[in-house]
Amino acid sequence: MDIAKAAGVSKGAVSYALNGRPGVSETTRERILSIAGDLGWAPSNPARALAPGGRVGAIGMVVDRPARSLGIEPFFMQLVSGVETELAAAGIDLMLQVAEDIGAELAVYRRWAAERRVDGVVIVDLRVDDPRPEAMGVLPLPAVVLGGPGDTGGLPCLYTDDGASVREVVHYLAALGHRRIVRVAGPEDFVHTGDRTLAFQQAARRAGLEEARTVHADYTGEAGGRTTRRLLAAAEPPTALVYDNDLMALAGLGVASEMGVKVPSQLSIVAWDDSALCRLVRPSLTAISRDVFGHGRIVAGMLNRLLAGEHVEDRETPVGELQPRGSTGPLTP
Amino acid sequence: MDIAKAAGVSKGAVSYALNGRPGVSETTRERILSIAGDLGWAPSNPARALAPGGRVGAIGMVVDRPARSLGIEPFFMQLVSGVETELAAAGIDLMLQVAEDIGAELAVYRRWAAERRVDGVVIVDLRVDDPRPEAMGVLPLPAVVLGGPGDTGGLPCLYTDDGASVREVVHYLAALGHRRIVRVAGPEDFVHTGDRTLAFQQAARRAGLEEARTVHADYTGEAGGRTTRRLLAAAEPPTALVYDNDLMALAGLGVASEMGVKVPSQLSIVAWDDSALCRLVRPSLTAISRDVFGHGRIVAGMLNRLLAGEHVEDRETPVGELQPRGSTGPLTP
DNA sequence: CTCGGTGACTGAACCGGTTCAGTGCGTGAA
DNA sequence: TTCACGCACTGAACCGGTTCAGTCACCGAG
Numbered sequence: 173m174d175i176a177k178a179a180g181v182s183k184g185a186v187s188y189a190l191n192g193r194p195g196v197s198e199t200t201r202e203r204i205l206s207i208a209g210d211l212g213w214a215p216s217n218p219a220r221a222l223a224p225g226g227r228v229g230a231i232g233m234v235v236d237r238p239a240r241s242l243g244i245e246p247f248f249m250q251l252v253s254g255v256e257t258e259l260a261a262a263g264i265d266l267m268l269q270v271a272e273d274i275g276a277e278l279a280v281y282r283r284w285a286a287e288r289r290v291d292g293v294v295i296v297d298l299r300v301d302d303p304r305p306e307a308m309g310v311l312p313l314p315a316v317v318l319g320g321p322g323d324t325g326g327l328p329c330l331y332t333d334d335g336a337s338v339r340e341v342v343h344y345l346a347a348l349g350h351r352r353i354v355r356v357a358g359p360e361d362f363v364h365t366g367d368r369t370l371a372f373q374q375a376a377r378r379a380g381l382e383e384a385r386t387v388h389a390d391y392t393g394e395a396g397g398r399t400t401r402r403l404l405a406a407a408e409p410p411t412a413l414v415y416d417n418d419l420m421a422l423a424g425l426g427v428a429s430e431m432g433v434k435v436p437s438q439l440s441i442v443a444w445d446d447s448a449l450c451r452l453v454r455p456s457l458t459a460i461s462r463d464v465f466g467h468g469r470i471v472a473g474m475l476n477r478l479l480a481g482e483h484v485e486d487r488e489t490p491v492g493e494l495q496p497r498g499s500t501g502p503l504t505p
Numbered sequence: 506m507d508i509a510k511a512a513g514v515s516k517g518a519v520s521y522a523l524n525g526r527p528g529v530s531e532t533t534r535e536r537i538l539s540i541a542g543d544l545g546w547a548p549s550n551p552a553r554a555l556a557p558g559g560r561v562g563a564i565g566m567v568v569d570r571p572a573r574s575l576g577i578e579p580f581f582m583q584l585v586s587g588v589e590t591e592l593a594a595a596g597i598d599l600m601l602q603v604a605e606d607i608g609a610e611l612a613v614y615r616r617w618a619a620e621r622r623v624d625g626v627v628i629v630d631l632r633v634d635d636p637r638p639e640a641m642g643v644l645p646l647p648a649v650v651l652g653g654p655g656d657t658g659g660l661p662c663l664y665t666d667d668g669a670s671v672r673e674v675v676h677y678l679a680a681l682g683h684r685r686i687v688r689v690a691g692p693e694d695f696v697h698t699g700d701r702t703l704a705f706q707q708a709a710r711r712a713g714l715e716e717a718r719t720v721h722a723d724y725t726g727e728a729g730g731r732t733t734r735r736l737l738a739a740a741e742p743p744t745a746l747v748y749d750n751d752l753m754a755l756a757g758l759g760v761a762s763e764m765g766v767k768v769p770s771q772l773s774i775v776a777w778d779d780s781a782l783c784r785l786v787r788p789s790l791t792a793i794s795r796d797v798f799g800h801g802r803i804v805a806g807m808l809n810r811l812l813a814g815e816h817v818e819d820r821e822t823p824v825g826e827l828q829p830r831g832s833t834g835p836l837t838p
Numbered sequence: 839c840t841c842g843g844t845g846a847c848t849g850a851a852c853c854g855g856t857t858c859a860g861t862g863c864g865t866g867a868a
Numbered sequence: 869t870t871c872a873c874g875c876a877c878t879g880a881a882c883c884g885g886t887t888c889a890g891t892c893a894c895c896g897a898g
Contacts, residue, residue, distance in 0.1 A: 182877065183878095184879080185877060216620060218854080228551065249581070267601075270589055393785045426785050449782075453758075551883085555853045843894105845892105848891075864876105865874090865875105
């Protein structure tokens with residue numbers, strides 16, 4: 173170790189000095205730190221990780237939504253930004269991987285664990301009967317789930333009460349006079365999709381709506397557009413559509429325009445996840461706004477504490493708030 | 506090493522067997538591989554990296570565009586997908602980091618190099634007088650540049666002839682009868698912005714346009730919208746706008762609609778980077794289409810070969826092609 | 839039968855940190 | 869004066885691979 177030589181001490185002393193541990197005098201510590209600074213030296217991460225009890229200093233995220241939707245789906249990059257902001261302070265890096273399906277995702281986790289590539293992972297898009305939490309139990313790979321609660325197999329999770337937001341949307345649309353509302357949802361096997369569906373049906377019944385259905389798509393613009401086209405072509409089309417993400421809502425708006433259906437006078441549109449997209453298009457999209465960046469920070473913080481050996485409680489984030497904009501309004505003949 | 510014990514050989518033999526190197530008999534190799542498979546064993550990455558000449562098995566990418574535009578900018582996620590697809594085959598991971606500015610980006614490279622976090626990096630968004638290539642020369646961190654050619658300080662690069670695409674756009678718009686075209690460009694200090702500007706002015710002169718200006722924005726939807734609003738409010742507004750990315754084009758389309766300017770009968774709009782967004786909105790956006798995913802694959806492959814010690818030549822990608830859609834057409838009174 | 843050569847495998851050094859059991863020294867109390 | 873104690877620091881083991889110099893058995897040629 174060249175720092176040790178330069179300072180004329182043993183490498184053990186250097187280790188103590190740099191990690192702020194007792195065992196060296198304050199003057200020696202300062203001398204070592206100053207030399208390290210001059211040399212632009214920093215401890216080798218592989219060596220550190222290799223030492224008994226050493227950590228790799230990186231966490232992983234795998235995304236397995238359809239690759240073509242990934243590019244535009246604002247959700248993930250915002251989440252990643254939030255996660256990184258939190259990790260950067262702790263000197264931890266983020267490994268990102270895209271996978272084709274949940275099987276490939278599990279293979280990535282297994283490889284990461286076997287090769288000691290990461291210290292822990294954040295699991296997103298929790299499914300019904302999700303195989304991942306159980307696999308994590310076997311894998312010695314600490315994990316935090318974004319989603320739930322429930323079905324997390326004992327893993328700590330960060331969740332939102334999506335039902336409350338759904339109820340707010342239904343009340344709002346009902347108050348505007350809408351009686352036929354269809355929800356264009358995400359994949360059926362996502363846990364939060366099921367939560368929202370349940371809340372939607374209950375709120376619709378309570379509001380005495382004439383029609384309140386949920387149809388499933390896959391978050392891509394293509395699917396959102398196709399589904400909207402089918403819905404608007406019906407004999408008695410819905411007068412309001414609620415989408416599970418903003419990309420599908422955007423596609424729906426495009427299809428409405430293409431079919432000559434006026435928004436909002438003939439059709440109201442509500443999006444979930446209020447990214448900048450919603451504000452850029454005309455009419456601007458009414459949306460349920462969540463602090464996705466903040467979610468990333470919180471979930472990264474939870475994982476950090478989990479890695480430090482602390483006990484981590486499940487945590488709930490504030491309910492997403494309805495942002496009324498130009499795409500919703502009363503029906504006008 | 507538990508595999509060695511299980512197979513009754515030394516750990517050296519295990520190393521030879523697993524890396525396909527000579528020094529073990531074929532029968533022993535198969536026995537070791539089968540035991541490793543049964544145990545779900547894989548070599549520890551930190552240990553491997555620590556060995557003399559060892560590689561970390563990860564490459565890094567830092568993105569320092571404004572954080573708020575990152576979420577929706579489809580370009581990066583597509584690029585990342587492409588990079589990963591190429592790397593996955595080689596068992597290499599990707600570290601992603603967002604930075605506030607180019608200084609923070611350099612700090613990340615320095616840390617990665619000092620701590621041996623990655624084997625190499627991909628540099629994106631090359632600037633005029635970019636400090637990064639020079640810094641890389643000092644840093645012992647192999648790098649490949651996406652952009653250029655020129656100003657890459659000797660680093661291998663993957664570049665596109667943006668000028669050709671610009672000329673195609675100008676000819677196309679001129680043929681439609683447009684005489685006043687304004688280009689809403691990205692930041693002035695990006696190398697490719699300058700390349701496009703130069704080609705734009707030349708093509709405009711050759712086409713004998715009445716007005717052909719370039720104004721600069723920062724790729725965000727907000728800036729794109731604001732700039733468009735200002736341009737359309739002029740006494741003699743342009744009849745065609747060419748945007749340097751699709752997000753600003755989308756914002757421009759929104760502003761036009763808000764101001765009652767009809768697209769394409771009163772205003773034509775062309776976007777750069779043809780993501781799904783361009784096909785989702787109405788009218789759909791005419792765009793210059795590039796295979797960003799493919800760019801990612803190629804640049805990752807170049808970095809891979811560079812890390813293997815091979816000499817890597819600069820490489821040019823196919824020119825982006827104009828995809829005419831509903832947002833462009835002749836002026837109709 | 840002997841000798842040289844080759845293939846299969848072992849043992850140990852090495853990478854660059856962390857950590858723990860000592861070691862030596864100075865100090866204050868008995 | 870002596871002894872126990874605490875502090876600053878050293879030396880060596882350790883993490884889990886890779887790699888190189890040997891060792892050994894076996895085989896074919898002379």
